[in-house]
Amino acid sequence: MTLADKPATERGTVVFEPPVERMVERFEANMARPFRAEDLPAIRERFSRMAAATALAEGVTMQDVGVRGVPVRLYRPTAMASLPLHLHLHGGGFILGSALSGAHDGVLSRRAAATGALVASVEYRKAPEHPFPAGIEDSYAALAGLVENAEDFSVEPRAVSLGGVSSGGNFAAVLALMVRDRGGPPLILQLLEIAGTDLTKSSSAWRNFRRGHDTTRERDLAMVDLYLPDLQSRADPYASPLFARDLSGLPAAWVMNAEHDPRRDECEAYVARLQDAGVEAVASTQAGHVHGSMSLPDWAPARAWEAEANRVLAAANAAALDGRAVRFGGT
Numbered sequence: 603m604t605l606a607d608k609p610a611t612e613r614g615t616v617v618f619e620p621p622v623e624r625m626v627e628r629f630e631a632n633m634a635r636p637f638r639a640e641d642l643p644a645i646r647e648r649f650s651r652m653a654a655a656t657a658l659a660e661g662v663t664m665q666d667v668g669v670r671g672v673p674v675r676l677y678r679p680t681a682m683a684s685l686p687l688h689l690h691l692h693g694g695g696f697i698l699g700s701a702l703s704g705a706h707d708g709v710l711s712r713r714a715a716a717t718g719a720l721v722a723s724v725e726y727r728k729a730p731e732h733p734f735p736a737g738i739e740d741s742y743a744a745l746a747g748l749v750e751n752a753e754d755f756s757v758e759p760r761a762v763s764l765g766g767v768s769s770g771g772n773f774a775a776v777l778a779l780m781v782r783d784r785g786g787p788p789l790i791l792q793l794l795e796i797a798g799t800d801l802t803k804s805s806s807a808w809r810n811f812r813r814g815h816d817t818t819r820e821r822d823l824a825m826v827d828l829y830l831p832d833l834q835s836r837a838d839p840y841a842s843p844l845f846a847r848d849l850s851g852l853p854a855a856w857v858m859n860a861e862h863d864p865r866r867d868e869c870e871a872y873v874a875r876l877q878d879a880g881v882e883a884v885a886s887t888q889a890g891h892v893h894g895s896m897s898l899p900d901w902a903p904a905r906a907w908e909a910e911a912n913r914v915l916a917a918a919n920a921a922a923l924d925g926r927a928v929r930f931g932g933t
Contacts, residue, residue, distance in 0.1 A: 616814060616862065621901045622892055629816045629892075637824045639730065646698060655704025659711040666702065669747035672740045673725035675701050676755070677714040684752070686719040686761035686919040689745050691726065691777075693768030693796075693894075695822075696737065696829035701725040709897070709908065716912040717919060720757060722748055726773070729829040734841055737829075741777050742786065749787040761922035763791035763853070763915060768865075768893070771797025775843040775872070778852050789853040790928050791918040793911060796860055796893050799844040800868040801826050801836045807864040814862035816893035844872045854882035854928040856914045858907065860891035884930050886910065 618626055658664055661680045666673060679685070690713075692699045692706055699705075701723035714721040726740035745764075752759050766774035771794040778792045803826070808819040830836055839846035857873050859866040869885060876883035888896070888907055896907035918928045 618814065618892070619890060619901070619903075621898045622890065622895050625892060625895055625898065626814055629814075633818060633821065637821045639824075639828060642697065642730070642828075649694070649698045650700075650703065653699070653703045653705035656706070656708030658707055659715040662711040662714050664707065664711065669722075669751075670743040672744045672747070673702060674744050674748070675710075675723045675725070677707075677711045677721040677723070678756075679714050679718055679720075681718060682756065684756050684758040686717070686763070686922070687748060687752075687755075687757045687759075688713065688717065688719045688721045688763045688765055688793075688915060689741070689748070689774075689777075690721055690723045691741055691764075691766035691770030691773040692723060693766070693770045694728070695825040696729045696769045697825055698728070712908070713912055713915065716909075717916040719761075719763075719915065719919060720755065733828070734830050734835060734838075738773055738776050738780065738840060741773050742780055742784075745777065745781070746786055758923070759787065760790075760925075761919045762787050762789055763793060763918060764789060765791075765793035765795070765911075765915070766797065767795045769798060771795055772799065772801070772841075772843070775799055775855075776840050778855075779839060779843055779846055779849075782851050790922045791915065792853050792855045793915055794855060794857045794869065795896065795911065796863055796865060797857065797869055798865050799842060799872040801830065801842045805864070805867040805871070807867040811864075812862070814892050815864045817864075819864075844868055844875065849876050849879040849881060852876065852879070852881050854918065854930070855884070856911075856930065857883065857885050858896075858911060859885060859887040860893055860895060861887055861889050862891065863893040865893065882927075882929060 663678050665676045692701050702725050710721045724741050724744045726737040764774040803819045837845050857869050859869045873883045873885040896904050898904045921928050
């Protein structure tokens with residue numbers, strides 16, 4: 603769905619499709635409860651109960667391994683030849699979620715099947731027990747270790763990409779910067795979905811709450827505070843990649859946004875800055891979506907979102923294996 607297909611509005615209020623409306627109602631119920639750090643164990647328990655395991659795609663195997671001491675879940679399509687590597691970082695506001703919960707098995711195994719890639723989901727350390735930059739350092743270690751041991755994991759080093767959702771999308775964008783700065787493994791693509799690129803939450807969207815937003819600026823900053831040790835760290839480029847002084851030399855970026863997500867503004871701004879730096883980059887903003895609605899089961903726009911992400915990754919892999927630069931014309 604494109605912005606040309608925007609949902610109808612009534613008296614200025616967006617009319618969400620029924621599955622999304624139910625999600626928005628859950629957002630509102632959550633916002634009615636105060637967010638307190640001391641309640642985090644109960645929040646995590648509630649979150650884990652919602653994270654039901656999903657079925658693997660046909661022909662894809664799953665394996666849990668350790669890479670430089672970091673747990674990683676691998677989704678491998680049946681092909682035994684060297685495969686493109688796609689490193690995935692899950693979401694959860696830096697404090698929730700797990701690569702090993704089973705909740706991501708369906709979507710990531712389908713990604714492996716659709717793109718012919720080895721998909722590696724990283725079980726990085728989470729705040730507040732492990733604040734910035736522990737989780738991103740885990741992610742870098744996992745990436746470097748997988749490529750360093752490419753032969754053991756049947757990885758094709760010419761086609762290595764990153765992806766992430768929400769806070770995991772933040773990690774993926776930061777990791778792309780870190781790889782460039784440290785001379786890490788060459789990357790062909792950063793596939794960012796509903797990512798946060800500005801942890802100061804200073805955009806107009808964050809300062810002007812609208813129905814359909816998954817949270818308020820104050821509640822989101824309360825979670826960010828558990829991840830970042832001080833206010834100054836919020837603007838560190840390895841926390842807020844939007845503020846990196848130089849974005850040149852980064853891999854191509856396909857940035858998928860939800861129309862009614864307060865993170866949309868910062869993602870579109872990030873794409874504009876990438877383009878200004880000469881990086882191939884696209885902001886793909888999906889109409890009718892809110893934060894996380896691309897995971898709704900049996901909703902056609904969610905299936906279209908997943909198909910687009912997989913199509914872009916497959917095309918990037920094909921280009922890299924052919925020795926071509928990743929270009930998005932006609933994608």
